[in-house]
Amino acid sequence: MQEDLRWLGIEWSEGPDVGGPYAPYTQSARRQCYLRAWEQLRDRGFLYPCTCSRKDLAQSAGAPHDSDDEAIYPGHCREHLGAARSFSVPEGANWRFLVPDGEVIAFEDGRQGPQAFKAGTDFGDFLVWRRDDVPAYQLAVVVDDAEMQISEVVRGADLLKSTARQILLQRALGLMQPAYFHCDLMRDEKGQRLAKRHDALSLRRLREAGWSPEKVRQSWAG
Numbered sequence: 380m381q382e383d384l385r386w387l388g389i390e391w392s393e394g395p396d397v398g399g400p401y402a403p404y405t406q407s408a409r410r411q412c413y414l415r416a417w418e419q420l421r422d423r424g425f426l427y428p429c430t431c432s433r434k435d436l437a438q439s440a441g442a443p444h445d446s447d448d449e450a451i452y453p454g455h456c457r458e459h460l461g462a463a464r465s466f467s468v469p470e471g472a473n474w475r476f477l478v479p480d481g482e483v484i485a486f487e488d489g490r491q492g493p494q495a496f497k498a499g500t501d502f503g504d505f506l507v508w509r510r511d512d513v514p515a516y517q518l519a520v521v522v523d524d525a526e527m528q529i530s531e532v533v534r535g536a537d538l539l540k541s542t543a544r545q546i547l548l549q550r551a552l553g554l555m556q557p558a559y560f561h562c563d564l565m566r567d568e569k570g571q572r573l574a575k576r577h578d579a580l581s582l583r584r585l586r587e588a589g590w591s592p593e594k595v596r597q598s599w600a601g
Contacts, residue, residue: 381396383582386582406519406523413508413514413522416552417469419552420507421463421464424460425476426474426475426477427457427460427462427474427475427477428462428474430473436452449505452504452505453503454504460477469512471510474507475507476507476548478498478499478503478544478547479498479499481499483497486556488561489558489560489561491536491561498543498547501540505544517541520545521548524557525549529557532557533560533561533562534560534561536564539561542559542561
């Protein structure tokens with residue numbers, strides 16, 4: 380990715396390849412940061428261990444409202460909330476954040492405008508730590524944004540609902556909320572979003588086809 384972005388003419392001032400004041404920038408080297416956040420959430424009563432198997436979830440979880448979002452967890456393991464403090468480490472269970480059912484999480488997006496998602500309806504109790512002892516995306520990005528003093532997050536519109544989840548985590552951890560700008564997604568001639576899992580057209584494939592960086596940028600601008 381870094382090679383392709385540099386080929387396109389994009390430069391950055393911080394990152395795993397150039398360093399910066401908030402290193403390390405590789406998430407695998409930031410485990411202690413995520414673990415401290417997990418401990419805070421556990422102690423403040425926001426987490427519970429989930430023992431549901433993938434089969435259990437497939438049979439009972441509510442369907443997501445769109446194809447790019449996770450299924451809504453039905454809350455079977457909420458009864459384990461009181462047992463959370465007995466865990467000194469997150470390993471061995473999936474850890475879910477207890478969302479405030481019925482609360483509307485609203486924010487102003489710099490590109491998409493006013494946004495609002497209802498906890499328990501638009502999304503359910505979401506993962507913050509996986510049973511294989513890896514922090515989940517939602518927790519990792521919230522911790523990284525806060526510790527790296529990120530003031531504006533720019534990403535794709537498919538992550539608008541994730542922003543609502545992350546705002547809940549920010550509140551629970553007492554962190555500042557950055558400004559958000561969710562770009563429209565790039566789609567093919569059939570309206571399908573360009574995604575790696577769909578073997579969509581990539582920068583690397585355009586490079587191999589002989590496109591120049593200027594041609595790529597002009598095609599996006601159009």
